[in-house]
Amino acid sequence: MTMRNKYRKPTTFHCNAGSRCSPSAVVWSLVGFLLFLHLYSLVSHNGGKGGDVQLHTSHHTLFRELEEVEEETIQIPPPKGKRSPRAAKRRPKRSTTLIDEFLDENSQLRHVFFPDMKTAIDPMNDSGNDSLNYFPGRIWFDTEGNPIQAHGGGILYDESSRTYYWYGEYKDGPTYHAHKKGAARVDIIGVGCYSSKDLWAWKNEGIVLEAEEANETCDLHKSNVLERPKVIYNEKTGKYVMWMHIDDGNYTKAAVGIAISDYPTGPFSYLHSKRPHGFDSRDMTIFKDDDGVAYIIYSSEDNSELHIGPLTEDYLDVTHVVRRILIGQHREAPALFKYQGTYYMITSGCTGWAPNEALAHAAESIMGPWETMGNPCIGGNKMFRQTTFFAQGTYVFPLSGLPGSFIFIADRWNPADLRDSRYVWLPLIVGGPADRPLDYDFGFPVWSRVSIYWHRKWRLPSGWRGLK
Numbered sequence: 001m002t003m004r005n006k007y008r009k010p011t012t013f014h015c016n017a018g019s020r021c022s023p024s025a026v027v028w029s030l031v032g033f034l035l036f037l038h039l040y041s042l043v044s045h046n047g048g049k050g051g052d053v054q055l056h057t058s059h060h061t062l063f064r065e066l067e068e069v070e071e072e073t074i075q076i077p078p079p080k081g082k083r084s085p086r087a088a089k090r091r092p093k094r095s096t097t098l099i100d101e102f103l104d105e106n107s108q109l110r111h112v113f114f115p116d117m118k119t120a121i122d123p124m125n126d127s128g129n130d131s132l133n134y135f136p137g138r139i140w141f142d143t144e145g146n147p148i149q150a151h152g153g154g155i156l157y158d159e160s161s162r163t164y165y166w167y168g169e170y171k172d173g174p175t176y177h178a179h180k181k182g183a184a185r186v187d188i189i190g191v192g193c194y195s196s197k198d199l200w201a202w203k204n205e206g207i208v209l210e211a212e213e214a215n216e217t218c219d220l221h222k223s224n225v226l227e228r229p230k231v232i233y234n235e236k237t238g239k240y241v242m243w244m245h246i247d248d249g250n251y252t253k254a255a256v257g258i259a260i261s262d263y264p265t266g267p268f269s270y271l272h273s274k275r276p277h278g279f280d281s282r283d284m285t286i287f288k289d290d291d292g293v294a295y296i297i298y299s300s301e302d303n304s305e306l307h308i309g310p311l312t313e314d315y316l317d318v319t320h321v322v323r324r325i326l327i328g329q330h331r332e333a334p335a336l337f338k339y340q341g342t343y344y345m346i347t348s349g350c351t352g353w354a355p356n357e358a359l360a361h362a363a364e365s366i367m368g369p370w371e372t373m374g375n376p377c378i379g380g381n382k383m384f385r386q387t388t389f390f391a392q393g394t395y396v397f398p399l400s401g402l403p404g405s406f407i408f409i410a411d412r413w414n415p416a417d418l419r420d421s422r423y424v425w426l427p428l429i430v431g432g433p434a435d436r437p438l439d440y441d442f443g444f445p446v447w448s449r450v451s452i453y454w455h456r457k458w459r460l461p462s463g464w465r466g467l468k
């Protein structure tokens with residue numbers, strides 16, 4: 001069922017500046033006042049940048065339909081009888097919750113979270129009307145009919161080939177536990193790469209950074225951990241640079257790895273790993289700013305805080321500059337993006353493979369201070385919103401030509417069979433005042449709200465210029 005967002009006021013104000021917005025004087029004057037404050041803050045954020053402030057009220061009508069929310073009504077099956085002993089053991093006294101069902105590989109609701117092969121998205125089979133549609137959580141075939149293996153990934157738009165590249169963990173191997181208390185894992189196979197012209201039909205470009213089979217002292221030895229690979233292009237050196245989380249099987253190494261290639265499709269040469277700025281580093285991402293400066297953001301101090309700092313000009317190392325942000329907030333899986341001069345970030349909590357609540361953060365300067373705005377998820381149902389739609393973010397990709405519109409890319413991890421983890425792609429829109437008053441703004445929201453809208457099925461606007 002699709003209905004208009006009923007959780008809060010519309011996130012955009014569909015009226016031209018100052019004209020014909022007559023009714024409900026009180027509400028509108030309040031809204032106008034908030035909008036004024038918000039615009040004022042936008043203008044002051046953008047001061048000195050040529051004054052080309054684009055009002056978020058104008059953001060693309062093509063995307064408006066994606067701000068309608070879809071509801072999910074899911075009946076939890078009765079706890080007795082058919083309930084698997086595993087789920088019963090996990091929560092012996094309470095009735096089962098949706099999250100228990102999600103984590104229970106024998107749940108009768110399994111198909112809700114992990115729809116079977118029959119519903120797979122197949123870009124080579126256009127017999128239905130599903131072409132170019134995203135179905136979060138379904139199996140997604142590449143152009144050869146194999147499930148895409150690009151977990152914890154990110155997208156690079158390559159200007160020279162006008163092609164999108166999707167890099168991620170290639171996890172098409174058996175899931176096992178290395179020892180009793182070890183987390184579910186798949187041996188390193190490598191970093192998978194897929195190319196596309198439309199962000200929907202993806203061609204497998206192969207494994208662009210491969211695991212090492214024999215030499216156990218190598219970072220890329222299969223017994224180790226390689227997570228969250230991200231690739232950016234360096235204009236100055238003409239190299240494609242990959243950063244990733246490198247760890248041993250027990251997550252004690254806590255380092256980053258760097259690899260480099262002349263081509264987006266690799267092969268990438270692995271350079272080395274290091275602890276950035278001397279700190280432990282687990283979930284991480286890199287972000288390339290408009291001015292060409294790239295930054296690394298990583299969870300540190302045992303995931304209790306994030307660190308952020310610029311890379312060197314060649315993107316192959318960190319500099320000595322680093323800031324601690326979101327201290328004591330225990331966030332991971334950072335995904336950073338920028339809109340109208342403001343930096344935004346989505347993070348997750350730290351609960352292993354189990355899903356948890358996402359938070360959106362914003363900052364005027366990428367080095368901070370960063371402020372937490374709250375949960376960006378809208379639609380589905382309460383449990384969907386509290387679990388980031390049963391997924392964990394990994395990347396936020398801007399849709400050029402659609403200001404304020406992004407794709408939120410997340411992983412629905414399947415700890416019982418990690419290779420069968422699913423992708424959750426959803427529209428992310430920046431616009432409208434934030435829900436929650438923040439610390440030092442006298443109770444008025446300063447940042448635009450970040451909203452991720454749940455959809456069972458959606459597609460990019462057909463007029464979007466990236467689709468050609």
Ligand SMILES: *[C@@H]1O[C@H](CO)[C@@H](O)[C@H](O)[C@H]1NC(C)=O
Nearest residue numbers: 118119122124125126127128
């Ligand atoms: C294409 O999809 C239709 C319906 O989704 C299915 O019946 C058919 O078998 C598929 N064809 C191929 C070649 O996979």
Ligand SMILES: *[C@@H]1O[C@H](CO)[C@@H](O)[C@H](O)[C@H]1NC(C)=O
Nearest residue numbers: 125126127128129130131133
């Ligand atoms: C595809 O869409 C057309 C027009 O909207 C409709 O008539 C047709 O039944 C649809 N086909 C399928 C397989 O859903």
Ligand SMILES: *[C@@H]1O[C@H](CO)[C@@H](O)[C@H](O)[C@H]1NC(C)=O
Nearest residue numbers: 212214215216217218219220
């Ligand atoms: C194994 O890898 C290490 C680290 O990369 C390297 O120093 C060493 O020479 C390699 N050993 C062999 C036998 O290739």
Ligand SMILES: *[C@@H]1O[C@H](CO)[C@@H](O)[C@H](O)[C@H]1NC(C)=O
Nearest residue numbers: 179181182223248249250252
């Ligand atoms: C990981 O920890 C387990 C149990 O503490 C230990 O047996 C194993 O040797 C450790 N493995 C590595 C690679 O450090």
